[in-house]
Amino acid sequence: MTNNWVDLDNSTMFFVCGANPAENHPASIGHVNTARFDVNGRGRNATLVVVDPRQTRTARMINSGYDATNVNDMRKHDRYVRIRPGTNIAFINGVLNSIITWMYANPTSTAAINFFAWHNSTAPGSAKARSFICDDGTTDNVSGWPTYCDSRLKVDAVTGDYQREDKLSDGGKLISNFPLLAADVEDPDCVFQKLKSHVAMYTDTAVAEICGCTTADIAAVRDAFIANSRCSSSDFGAAAHPDNIKAAGYRAACIMYAMGGTQFTSGSQGIRSYAVIQVLMGNMGRAGGGINALRGIHNVQGSTDMGNLFDLIPGYSANPAEGQTYEAYTNGLFGNRVLPGTAPVTSTLKSAYTEDDIAWQQRGFYNMTREFFGSRAIVSSPADHADFDRLYDCWPKGNGVPHIESFRRMDPVWAGANSKPQIKACVVWGQNPAVTEPNQSAVRKGLEALDLLVCTDMFANETAQCKRKDTGVTYLLPACSHVEEAGSVTSSGRWMQWRDKTTDPMGNSKSDLELLHRFAKALSDGGAFSHITAQWAGTALDGLDAYDVLWGKYGWDGVSPFEEVSGVDYEGNVLLGSEYVAEQVYKEMCAPVGGYVGTGAAGFEGGHKGTMWIYSTGNTNAHGGGYNPDQTGNVTPPMTPAVSWGMANKAKSRNGTDAGDAFQYPRYGWAWLLNRRIFYNNGELSGDVADVFVAPGWMARLWITGGTNTLADWSWLYRKYSQLSDVPDAGVGTNHVYPGRFPAFTEPYETPYDGTGTKPNLVAAWGRNTKGSVSGVVGTTGNLIFSDSARGTAADYPLVLTSIRCVEHFQGGPITRNNPWNVELEPDPWVELNSVDALAAGIKDGDWVNIVTARGNSTTDMDDRTIMTGALAAGAWNKGWKARVGVGTLANQRVAPGTVAIPWHWGDRGLGVGARANDLCIDAWDANTTIPEYKACLCRIEKVTP
């Protein structure tokens, strides 16, 4: 989330596209209602617009009535728009086209005047002087830079990059390669006009045909956006003031999305379309605005921050590449230039081996390299960095393997046929891929072939009990629950909160911290770290034990009872077991990257330098990271009257009584980055530091603090123009004007509009998404799925299958399907059907339904991949889906004709068992994230005869 959960209170429009928060994020609804029913007494009411293939329970919240006499009651814009699964981008682009067309058609309206004044930087506050890095390595301001967006930047028609010029800063210093700004957005070369021509193909009628909505739907959403964006807000052009957001005339629209936005082959482009509309409408950096990803699992934000992904390490840094030197790697991170640039900026400014020369992300990586593979006792200088380089050499070079491919590589036949190294062992720690991964037949084929499978969970889940080859060995380790282990977690709104340990892990279960320490100890004792200790030869670490150096620092000696480990925190509180170990790790992650001065209470173990740059801070003064003993005063942001942090570990802060000027509870937990509760706020929010948004040069401001090394020349990185590499495989040059640069609608990999069924052939007109290597060049058809994955056509599978969630169960199921009460509330998986489709298949409400896709069905055990006999025989999970058939008119029904919706929580193990959605779902993936296209594939339905 660019904003956060509490900030929903400030919105005047909730645009929910690809989420169902009433069921899947119920806590948000209190805030939605606060804004809709004006609980805070601001004289205004927020509208709710839901765009979704299903008329979800969130959609059912619309039309709660409104006060027609109050111009600030936005609920008159309430609307539910039903679209076909996989057409989000077409709808957003249609709204964009409609908005731009409207602005030109109504030039005398206040909204249009403000809209163009904003984009032309003629309105107060729409342009500011900004600091850039000059060719001589110093910084200087350039006046008149657009505050939020790049609409006036000129694009080079050939390269797709921005046009460039040599620019003199306000102080007369040369800045080469500076992006060229048009005089106004009427310049045919500028980004605004490029966007206008790109979305012009998304006419109301074209979009209505693609999405299955009406042209009135598009106009209504357009009107809602115009009425609830910056151009219509009472603070337009006004100076920042904390009272602005309390005014009845304040307007800000936020977008709420979840996996209904991302689980497509074009998912990243869909999210990008949200960014485009929010930037165009000036809703970024606004209280109540922003783009809000409602993420799934409680700590999915934190786990992503920690880089447990094939292409990342902690802090969104890339894996060092094969052959890449430390200097070359660190030169690509946010920080200072440590290698000569290309002409004309060729100077080498700093040394990668001098701590004070590098900044933030670079310095976090420097610290992390030492903590991961050695010790912070290892230092470096430009003249002597051999010891540090030895530690850098320990990083595995290059990326891993995306999840879908990893299961294929476990299959020796597939690995051999595709010339890939076979994966022979797999450690599954707190996940349940035997339910959650698409195309289970391929997944289970891979798991079955493993020599060694290690599972850690609270329950004996589907993955631990999956079918295995006769010689395959499986181990199962018992994890504990969330109340038995201390540590921090990071919410979708980037707030870090500390979890108390309320009791020791029950029975023989263990905390993840203990199991990981025992795992590391076993690896160390088994010689698995010998390639690291070999690197220590000749350094201060020569001859030391790997576990003692790399893990002993967190407090457990490898022998004593783990929960009896003890120590004190900075304030002198005694911490036991996971409380202390978690605190030690937290300090390593979150301490200022340059360390801290304070020495703490007696017995406190200090000296940490932060490794997780986004959880950290650059120095010891006012701007604070998640752990900062030196920063206990009324800082970041200052509050009036003063409220101090009062503790070094800010995740433990629980001041929920003082909301602060912008109602962001700035002393409740801590939010990355630098406790920003709203990203890109650009100084508009009282009491916070200016953030900056898009545009070359601008990211630099985001991390500016005082001190010597923190004004970093990151701007040069952003003098590049980057785009996602997606390109459609058809329609380029016709329907797709600037694909890749701007989001382009493409059909899902399985779609009823493929030309084989009864629908028009939209695949021919708009194409499917592909991973391209060259911008603007048509991509290779089908390169987002393995050629050996089964795919169906509309002729055989006429219905669209989409996967959903419900409030009573959670994700892959182990932590709800083993709870008797959750199982009682929702015992069996169901299928939502339209009455038309149900009637055609002879299915009545309550009947059991078999769903068939090209990959499998729900009543047979696909390819005999589940243990159905013997000691580990699975329960009666494959009985299909219980029909929930709609009644009445289309307007009343949950799904439209042609759409079938199923929850994905069930599997074959646990107290509650049921059909697995992923026996059916397609294993095509998004071009950028590899997220599977769970939300749209083709199926047919059959009544199960008892």
Place this chain on the structure above:
Amino acid sequence: MATHDKETEGKFELSRRDFLKAGAAAAVVGATGADMVFTASRAIAADVAATYTTTCPYCSAQCGQKVDVDASGNVLDIYGDSNNPTSRGGLCSKGAGSYQLVNNVRRLGVPEHTAAVDGFDFTGTAWKRIGNGAWSAIALDTAMTEIVAGDGGNHAGLKAIRDSLGAVTAGSTAASNAKTVMFFGSSHMNNEPNYLYRKVIAEFGTSLVEHQARI
């Protein structure tokens, strides 16, 4: 469904009726868009030795939770934290039921686990199965050792499997990155174990890691 109640009989005070009331309130959220409601602790006040603060283990709203425990460390109830600005004391039917996630006889390693639940004795410290044979209990330390070094007959350990295509070697070549062992991590873990998981994988010498953020 009466059998479900029996599983908690005599140990916990929270009744199924109490829970279903909370669950029904949450269902109302879905049906009408009402706010989640605060439900006070259902523990008997005299039994509560300490109250702790945590966050809900389900969705990423991270609603605040309070946990009442007795003097023996038994969790008596988990209920909404009304000081939390996000959830304002409310919990949905999953969060309200997390008490049962903690006090669950189906959990691995808890003494209440009975063979009748899954057909296996999961009261031990770790378990192992060969092929599709039955689970057998194994000491945790033994399991860790076998996972790393092999069990001396049935399978090789992670280290040998890692090095089966050539030993992992520090440096800047592909040899620094083993391709034969895959790791799946978890959004169900706190930040600290997530960080350590990524760390141990890097130390093991591979970048073959994924987790739920991809799905």
